[in-house]
């Protein structure tokens with residue numbers, strides 16, 4: 546399996562490659578998660594292992610990544626929570642949870658993309 550690692554960076558502040566992409570320091574250690582779709586990455590320079598989802602909205606969610614993206618896309622397009630629930634097949638509470646998580650201050654890049662659907 547060939548994985549494009551160009552969008553990932555080492556999260557270790559004491560690593561010489563901290564937040565630098567395309568340095569060749571990252572490898573895929575394994576793939577894990579309930580849906581076997583999350584990469585565990587390893588920095589060869591400092592030895593740190595980290596989830597590809599670290600510091601992203603996907604990190605604490607059990608919902609598959611593609612469904613979360615679909616929810617965010619629907620909400621971004623102005624669909625409400627109920628409509629998004631119908632479109633994605635996810636429970637209203639799950640959609641609502643993703644929406645509120647996306648609006649939280651933990652992910653400052655996401656809220657500007659969203660129409661207020663609450």
Ligand SMILES: [Zn+2]
Nearest residue numbers: 555560588591
């Ligand atoms: Zn590192």
